[in-house]
Amino acid sequence: MIEFKNVSVTYPGGVKALNNISLDIKEGDFVIIVGMSGAGKSTLLRTVNNLVKPSEGEVIVNSKNVTKASKKELKAIRSDIGMIFQTFNLVNRSSVLKNVLTGRLSQVSTLRSIFGLWPKEDKEIAFESLNKVEILEKAYVRGSNLSGGQQQRVGIARALAQKPKVMLADEPVASLDPITSRVVMQYLKQINQELGITTIVNLHFLDLAKEFGERLIGLKDGELVYDGKVDDVSDQDFENIYGRAIKSSDLLGDED
Amino acid sequence: MKIKVPKKPLPSLLSLVGYPVAILFSVFSFFQIGFNLEDFKRNLANRSIVTDPLFNPKWEWAIENASQALLETIQIAILASILGCFIALPLSFYASRATNQTTITYYIYKSFLNFIRTIPDLFWAMLFTVAVGIGPFAGVLALIMFSMAIMGKLLSETIDSIDLGPLEAAKASGAKHNQAVFSSALPQILPNFTAYFLYIFELCIRASVILGLVGAGGVGRIIETQRIFLRFDRITPIIVLILIAVIAIEQFSVWLRRKIL
Amino acid sequence: MNIPKQPFNQKILRYTITFLIVIGSIWSASGLEITTERFLTAPSKLWILISAMFPLDLSEEAFSRIVPKVGESLFIAWAGTVIGAIFSFPVSFLAANNVALNMVSRVTKQILNIIRAFPELILAFVFLPITGLGPLTGTLAVGIHSIGTLGKLSSEVIEGIDEGPLESIKSSGGSKINELLFGVVPQVMPTITSYWLYRFEINLRASAVLGVVGAGGVGAELINQLRFRDFPRAGTVLVVTILMVLIVDTISAAIRKRIIKGREVKV
Numbered sequence: 001m002i003e004f005k006n007v008s009v010t011y012p013g014g015v016k017a018l019n020n021i022s023l024d025i026k027e028g029d030f031v032i033i034v035g036m037s038g039a040g041k042s043t044l045l046r047t048v049n050n051l052v053k054p055s056e057g058e059v060i061v062n063s064k065n066v067t068k069a070s071k072k073e074l075k076a077i078r079s080d081i082g083m084i085f086q087t088f089n090l091v092n093r094s095s096v097l098k099n100v101l102t103g104r105l106s107q108v109s110t111l112r113s114i115f116g117l118w119p120k121e122d123k124e125i126a127f128e129s130l131n132k133v134e135i136l137e138k139a140y141v142r143g144s145n146l147s148g149g150q151q152q153r154v155g156i157a158r159a160l161a162q163k164p165k166v167m168l169a170d171e172p173v174a175s176l177d178p179i180t181s182r183v184v185m186q187y188l189k190q191i192n193q194e195l196g197i198t199t200i201v202n203l204h205f206l207d208l209a210k211e212f213g214e215r216l217i218g219l220k221d222g223e224l225v226y227d228g229k230v231d232d233v234s235d236q237d238f239e240n241i242y243g244r245a246i247k248s249s250d251l252l253g254d255e256d
Numbered sequence: 257m258k259i260k261v262p263k264k265p266l267p268s269l270l271s272l273v274g275y276p277v278a279i280l281f282s283v284f285s286f287f288q289i290g291f292n293l294e295d296f297k298r299n300l301a302n303r304s305i306v307t308d309p310l311f312n313p314k315w316e317w318a319i320e321n322a323s324q325a326l327l328e329t330i331q332i333a334i335l336a337s338i339l340g341c342f343i344a345l346p347l348s349f350y351a352s353r354a355t356n357q358t359t360i361t362y363y364i365y366k367s368f369l370n371f372i373r374t375i376p377d378l379f380w381a382m383l384f385t386v387a388v389g390i391g392p393f394a395g396v397l398a399l400i401m402f403s404m405a406i407m408g409k410l411l412s413e414t415i416d417s418i419d420l421g422p423l424e425a426a427k428a429s430g431a432k433h434n435q436a437v438f439s440s441a442l443p444q445i446l447p448n449f450t451a452y453f454l455y456i457f458e459l460c461i462r463a464s465v466i467l468g469l470v471g472a473g474g475v476g477r478i479i480e481t482q483r484i485f486l487r488f489d490r491i492t493p494i495i496v497l498i499l500i501a502v503i504a505i506e507q508f509s510v511w512l513r514r515k516i517l
Numbered sequence: 518m519n520i521p522k523q524p525f526n527q528k529i530l531r532y533t534i535t536f537l538i539v540i541g542s543i544w545s546a547s548g549l550e551i552t553t554e555r556f557l558t559a560p561s562k563l564w565i566l567i568s569a570m571f572p573l574d575l576s577e578e579a580f581s582r583i584v585p586k587v588g589e590s591l592f593i594a595w596a597g598t599v600i601g602a603i604f605s606f607p608v609s610f611l612a613a614n615n616v617a618l619n620m621v622s623r624v625t626k627q628i629l630n631i632i633r634a635f636p637e638l639i640l641a642f643v644f645l646p647i648t649g650l651g652p653l654t655g656t657l658a659v660g661i662h663s664i665g666t667l668g669k670l671s672s673e674v675i676e677g678i679d680e681g682p683l684e685s686i687k688s689s690g691g692s693k694i695n696e697l698l699f700g701v702v703p704q705v706m707p708t709i710t711s712y713w714l715y716r717f718e719i720n721l722r723a724s725a726v727l728g729v730v731g732a733g734g735v736g737a738e739l740i741n742q743l744r745f746r747d748f749p750r751a752g753t754v755l756v757v758t759i760l761m762v763l764i765v766d767t768i769s770a771a772i773r774k775r776i777i778k779g780r781e782v783k784v
Binding site: 271274281282284285286288290327328330331334335336339364370371373374375376377378379382383384386387392393396397406421424462464465466470479482483486488491495498499502503506 | 545559592736775
């Protein structure tokens with residue numbers, strides 16, 4: 001489903017964020033990527049929808065070459081890839097519904113969207129997505145009036161509204177408390193299992209990774225240092241990925 | 257699966273009433289202004305009055321006669337903005353809830369500042385030319401009111417939102433109210449005061465140009481006299497000179513702002 | 518005990534500024550031949566003028582002359598603000614360096630700066646021979662100056678947005694236009710609309726004044742009455758103007774507050 005072929009990313013200024021990553025992710029996989037800050041997790045995720053362009057190598061998603069795609073092709077590819085962010089990225093002043101509808105933008109004509117004349121089917125898709133994360137009743141509430149966990153659920157709904165084949169989650173729970181984090185992770189897992197959406201999640205909380213992960217990928221200094229089942233991972237493996245002993249800040253814990 | 261979709265909330269009163277009123281009022285206003293095509297065409301034919309002199313600007317005349325007035329304009333602005341802003345400084349503290357707990361005086365000062373704001377600067381100039389005579393002094397007085405009004409509003413709002421912590425701490429250690437304000441509140445707002453001062457100074461320069469039109473000194477006086485005789489060949493270079501001066505001062509104040517803040 | 522010395526630069530800066538301010542004031546004052554004595558006598562002279570205005574001229578004739586002019590100022594201010602708002606909105610996007618290309622934004626900003634440098638009265642001046650005496654000139658002057666100021670302010674709001682939502686729209690396959698309409702506009706509209714209303718408040722004062730050059734509005738009335746020494750009538754003009762400004766200010770401030778705060782939807 002997703003193939004990384006010798007992907008390297010060097011940012012202007014000389015920082016090498018990714019070094020020759022080759023990886024195969026099968027359809028329906030639930031993959032968790034761990035590593036220290038700056039290890040390249042965000043960069044790797046963004047090469048999948050070409051928000052970051054690889055300096056070398058290419059990324060193939062669903063048999064389409066993302067890296068070499070034209071502008072038009074890229075838009076089509078991206079509409080099949082949903083993404084959620086650490087900072088939720090909701091438009092604060094807009095309602096929850098309007099935020100979720102932005103997920104349908106690639107499918108709706110510009111003119112219609114300007115005047116708010118969303119086709120019925122798109123509105124229904126939006127409502128269903130909200131229902132899936134159990135936040136339908138807040139459809140007309142303003143984004144900024146929701147708690148962090150609720151906002152992230154709206155983010156998930158927005159991605160779901162795209163009817164995506166792939167779901168990318170960039171540190172989705174980093175700003176949430178332990179209980180809410182588990183709720184969000186649970187939704188992601190559920191969506192992956194029920195809808196078969198290939199999911200990649202960046203995390204830096206190790207206990208969370210162990211709780212929810214199936215396949216674990218470890219990045220260190222832009223290089224792939226671990227790829228295997230989560231059950232097979234030992235504390236020693238984690239220390240290799242992080243290059244040091246595990247600290248309490250690497251664990252989410254159970255309560256505040 | 258039938259899901260329970262929440263009801264869409266009704267449009268707010270503001271949008272329901274506001275938008276139609278705004279649009280209607282706009283249309284009405286444009287009608288009131290009265291755009292008359294005939295008059296417009298006739299006047300357009302007269303445009304040579306403005307455009308011909310553009311090709312014949314009298315630079316020497318302008319520089320010779322307007323430079324002194326331009327200097328006067330700038331001096332008016334400097335004096336008025338300095339005096340106005342510094343007078344407004346203590347007034348603002350009295351006009352802010354945070355530093356003035358006495359309700360009566362608070363309302364007095366606040367209303368005073370609000371009142372000054374309602375009168376346009378040119379009206380002040382007109383009043384002062386009658387009260388103290390024509391000339392730059394009237395202009396300075398008018399702009400002092402102008403500066404006080406703006407600084408008063410901006411500064412009192414800033415004071416309203418300062419951190420009260422240091423103030424409380426000072427009082428707790430026995431300082432009198434005024435001492436506490438001076439040592440704990442004043443330093444907090446100084447950066448804002450400086451920024452506002454530079455902004456008001458720029459505004460004063462522009463306003464000062466205008467004041468001359470009613471005889472309050474500065475280059476406006478010259479423009480007005482020339483306008484009556486339709487000497488646009490002289491007015492244009494004067495305006496260009498003003499433009500250069502205004503932009504130069506603006507760049508200077510931007511530079512100064514960057515240095516200080 | 519090693520007491521640190523106050524950094525030399527700080528001291529120099531403070532002394533220079535104080536020096537500049539003091540010298541600036543003295544130089545200006547002497548250039549204008551203004552003495553402290555004149556300052557001290559000024560308030561009493563103003564008071565004499567003000568008291569000459571009372572009792573106000575509340576005759577029917579006075580009102581029939583003044584009220585239409587005051588209304589005219591209102592219309593000029595409103596129409597001018599509308600012109601300013603409509604044209605400044607697209608221009609502000611061109612001037613924002615996070616939306617438009619760097620070169621385009623710099624050029625647009627410079628153009629806006631030049632427009633802004635002209636006070637409304639000077640603009641009215643320029644238009645007078647073309648559009649004649651009357652409110653149309655005033656409206657054009659106010660409108661064009663507003664495009665300048667609103668354009669700059671709006672572009673600064675646009676430059677200060679959170680780019681996160683834009684990234685999310687882009688990542689889901691949205692176009693640049695989608696990003697602008699659904700990411701930028703919802704974020705900036707409340708602040709920009711409140712700037713429009715604030716501009717209206719300021720334009721009202723400007724338009725009141727434009728009458729001085731015959732560009733419509735109540736300014737002509739005031740200056741005429743003052744010249745003819747008809748102080749009670751001048752006083753009426755002042756009072757009516759002040760009232761109108763106060764009313765508009767209050768309503769506008771309330772609306773602006775509500776716009777910024779937004780609506781609560783109870784669920």
